[in-house]
Amino acid sequence: TPPGRKRRDSIQSYKMDANPCGHCLIINNVDFEPLSELSNRTGSNIDCDKLERRFKALNFIVDVKTNLKYKQIRHELSALSKKDHSQYDCCVVIMLSHGTEVSHNRFPGAVHGVDGPAVPVQLITNYLNGRHCPSLQGKPKLFFIQACGGGERDTGFEVSPDESRPSIGGTDDQTDAIPMSSSSDSLSMSDETDARATLPTPSDILVSYSTFPGYVSWRDTQSGSWYVETLDRILEENAATDDLATMLMMVNHEVSQNSAKGVYKQMPGSFNFLRKHLYFQPQPQ
Amino acid sequence: MQHSSPRVPMESFEERLNSFSGIQHPIHRERLARAGFYSTGTGDRVLCFRCGGGVKDWQPEEDPWEEHAKHYPGCSFLLAEKGQEYINSIQLQDPPR
Numbered sequence: 001t002p003p004g005r006k007r008r009d010s011i012q013s014y015k016m017d018a019n020p021c022g023h024c025l026i027i028n029n030v031d032f033e034p035l036s037e038l039s040n041r042t043g044s045n046i047d048c049d050k051l052e053r054r055f056k057a058l059n060f061i062v063d064v065k066t067n068l069k070y071k072q073i074r075h076e077l078s079a080l081s082k083k084d085h086s087q088y089d090c091c092v093v094i095m096l097s098h099g100t101e102v103s104h105n106r107f108p109g110a111v112h113g114v115d116g117p118a119v120p121v122q123l124i125t126n127y128l129n130g131r132h133c134p135s136l137q138g139k140p141k142l143f144f145i146q147a148c149g150g151g152e153r154d155t156g157f158e159v160s161p162d163e164s165r166p167s168i169g170g171t172d173d174q175t176d177a178i179p180m181s182s183s184s185d186s187l188s189m190s191d192e193t194d195a196r197a198t199l200p201t202p203s204d205i206l207v208s209y210s211t212f213p214g215y216v217s218w219r220d221t222q223s224g225s226w227y228v229e230t231l232d233r234i235l236e237e238n239a240a241t242d243d244l245a246t247m248l249m250m251v252n253h254e255v256s257q258n259s260a261k262g263v264y265k266q267m268p269g270s271f272n273f274l275r276k277h278l279y280f281q282p283q284p285q
Numbered sequence: 286m287q288h289s290s291p292r293v294p295m296e297s298f299e300e301r302l303n304s305f306s307g308i309q310h311p312i313h314r315e316r317l318a319r320a321g322f323y324s325t326g327t328g329d330r331v332l333c334f335r336c337g338g339g340v341k342d343w344q345p346e347e348d349p350w351e352e353h354a355k356h357y358p359g360c361s362f363l364l365a366e367k368g369q370e371y372i373n374s375i376q377l378q379d380p381p382r
């Protein structure tokens with residue numbers, strides 16, 4: 001235990017020593033139905049395996065669901081919210097799928113079911129908020145989303161349009177981009193009223209996006225996505241000593257430094273409504 | 286992805302700036318207007334023209350962009366003007382809110 005590390009719930013950090021720590025639901029959408037007009041996400045199983053191992057090592061009860069349709073995603077989230085989390089300290093939801101742009105001032109974007117329709121991230125987080133899941137009230141609820149928004153490729157600044165063709169990236173690089181959806185239902189079922197913000201503020205929720213909705217997220221068919229690969233490695237190397245926000249800063253930095261064969265840029269997004277530091281409890285291997 | 290759409294009220298900097306006329310505000314109106322905020326006409330309450338996010342109870346030392354990024358990190362105006370790296374730096378800063 002590093003000096004100064006608080007194991008118990010305190011002003012500074014969340015209590016995270018329940019054994020096991022909590023549930024971790026991974027939704028891994030790989031094979032999309034032809035009618036969805038979305039391509040299969042080759043390489044996603046690699047991401048899924050990495051994160052399953054990682055969150056087991058962080059003492060979570062990991063449940064993997066593969067190829068869920070829109071309604072099944074909502075069903076799984078609803079089932080997770082109806083579980084009794086009283087004896088746990090945390091809850092994690094990981095979504096690996098195609099994504100699309102949906103505007104929202106806290107949690108923008110949406111994640112596609114294998115049948116096509118997309119579940120807004122705001123709705124995904126709402127399933128676990130204090131109102132819908134009282135046994136997680138005051139406990140950190142973490143969402144990791146490997147997906148992307150509209151079809152915009154963020155090429156950085158120095159690249160001319162002529163050079164920024166995906167063919168430069170090589171055949172192994174696929175993107176999670178899909179055509180823009182126009183759906184933009186704003187759902188507000190948040191937790192608490194913040195003294196400063198005039199809209200109710202979600203509390204104890206953190207969403208980490210592989211990229212801001214609206215930009216491409218890179219996935220290699222052989223090695224998985226940059227974001228998951230980096231997240232997995234940073235968690236492996238630093239979870240024993242650093243808090244989650246610090247580690248996400250490292251992830252964001254590394255992913256943004258990377259670029260698909262030197263052309264495309266990707267910047268992950270962290271939308272953090274946690275009230276305290278969060279230290280995981282890695283299990284001795 | 287921004288598409289040209291019908292005119293949004295308070296979309297222009299000047300409009301937002303003018304909304305503060307006759308309003309006593311602890312923050313310089315030009316800084317608020319630049320950060321996308323306009324006055325609701327009630328106390329120090331401001332709203333973002335793009336995301337609709339509101340902030341009140343301002344302290345003189347506060348930075349409008351920082352507050353925008355702290356409370357409404359999903360705002361597309363904020364993203365376009367400041368970039369995701371800036372938003373992340375506010376969202377992951379120490380100590381947490």
Ligand SMILES: [Zn+2]
Pocket residue numbers: 105321333334335336337338353357360361362363
């Ligand atoms: Zn805004």
